[in-house]
Amino acid sequence: MNRARAIAHLESLMTFLAVVQHGRIEAAAAALEVNRTTVTRRVAALETALDGRLLLRGGAGVELTALGERAVAAARQMDDALESLYGTQDRLGxxxxxxxxxxxxxxxxxxxxxxxxxxxxxxxxxxxxxxxxxxxxxxxxxxxxxxxxxxxxxxxxxxxxxxxxxxxxxxxxxxxxxxxxxxxxxxxxxxxxxxxxxxxxxxxxxxxxxxxxxxxxxxxxxxxxxxxxxxxxxxxxxxxxxxxxxxxxxxxxxxxxxxxxxxxxxxxxxxxxxxxxxxxxxxxxxxxxxxxxxxxxxxx
Missing domain, CATH: 3.40.190.290 (D-Maltodextrin-Binding Protein; domain 2)
Structure with missing residues (x-):
């Protein structure tokens, strides 16, 4: 994936991280203040861009595939970088x-x-x-x-x-x-x-x-x-x-x-x-x- 396409999917990547952190699509949607459909659409777009499944959904919530583990690792690096840059949780609560x-x-x-x-x-x-x-x-x-x-x-x-x-x-x-x-x-x-x-x-x-x-x-x-x-x-x-x-x-x-x-x-x-x-x-x-x-x- 070239840099321009990667940048276009940053929002989808962070949405995917929210799903993993919260364990459910509904909870991620509430945390991001968007609806469930938006979260589902962003995760699906990321899976299409990466050409593979990221999540497996079961009774206990969501589980990561091997590709999903790699995507989460990348998303965490992005999240840490944003936190370091903006410090939003410290400043905005x-x-x-x-x-x-x-x-x-x-x-x-x-x-x-x-x-x-x-x-x-x-x-x-x-x-x-x-x-x-x-x-x-x-x-x-x-x-x-x-x-x-x-x-x-x-x-x-x-x-x-x-x-x-x-x-x-x-x-x-x-x-x-x-x-x-x-x-x-x-x-x-x-x-x-x-x-x-x-x-x-x-x-x-x-x-x-x-x-x-x-x-x-x-x-x-x-x-x-x-x-x-x-x-x-x-x-x-x-x-x-x-x-x-x-x-x-x-x-x-x-x-x-x-x-x-x-x-x-x-x-x-x-x-x-x-x-x-x-x-x-x-x-x-x-x-x-x-x-x-x-x-x-x-x-x-």
Missing amino acids: LRGVLRVGVPEAFGVHHAAPRLARLQRENPDLRIELRTAAVRTRLPQAELDLEVVVGRPQTSRARARALLVQPYELRLYASPEYLAEHGTPADTDDLVDHPLVYYVDSDLSADSLDLARENLPPMQPSMSSTSPHAHVSACEAGAGIGLLPAYVVAKGARLVPVLPDTVRVPLEYWAVVRNEAWRSAAVRAAVDILRGDSKDADEVT
């Missing part, structure tokens, strides 16, 4: 669409207020916060950043994982429940009390499943995929709940049970695809979510 998946309680009490601050500081950035009971059911390519419970098993070639925030599960019950049924003096007494916790079949985090091993066999009274439902059920006297301490600390009408005996340490981890990590918005979101944990472990 973050922009585009940032898609974040988080567990429900973490999203409500931690992610939402922090990401809202990030958005206020960057008015051209739009954030989509997807919450789920434990982990989103979306393919990873549908998200730029996902926070999960427990240290994830990630492929170094595809993604990186960073510790975001430690937390604890502890036992709680309402004062009324304990007045009626008695306060356990030790863990052996717990067998006489019903447990409020997650629905076993819906648990997708091994750490939450293993947390029950710290307890003697307790019959479930009310199970839910929502930790906020756990809190409400305990406040209503459904039993003793194994609950995130930071959620109860937000004002729940509950009291600790065996606080010096039952404390289950857990961690929230961020998982980021390597392509998504190139986005300044993703890196800024990880930093603001980690807060004081920035110096913690990283798995790459």
Whole structure:
């Protein structure tokens, strides 16, 4: 390809890079502020110019062909050169669409207020916060950043994982429940009390499943995929709940049970695809979510 034809396809090349970085044509279109048809047309034009397929589309998003890998490498060089020349992300702020998946309680009490601050500081950035009971059911390519419970098993070639925030599960019950049924003096007494916790079949985090091993066999009274439902059920006297301490600390009408005996340490981890990590918005979101944990472990 001669230089004149190459220059004519620079826009298509950068559009192709956006598709790879965001994992979906729709997300790339939103970030570039164009419609889906425009993105598809530009990628098709680039494939025609290079005489080969660049992308393979599947249920998990897009995958690169060998030619696509070469095109991405060239596009990254262009992107780095433009960033060095204009410094647009530093001077004009973050922009585009940032898609974040988080567990429900973490999203409500931690992610939402922090990401809202990030958005206020960057008015051209739009954030989509997807919450789920434990982990989103979306393919990873549908998200730029996902926070999960427990240290994830990630492929170094595809993604990186960073510790975001430690937390604890502890036992709680309402004062009324304990007045009626008695306060356990030790863990052996717990067998006489019903447990409020997650629905076993819906648990997708091994750490939450293993947390029950710290307890003697307790019959479930009310199970839910929502930790906020756990809190409400305990406040209503459904039993003793194994609950995130930071959620109860937000004002729940509950009291600790065996606080010096039952404390289950857990961690929230961020998982980021390597392509998504190139986005300044993703890196800024990880930093603001980690807060004081920035110096913690990283798995790459």
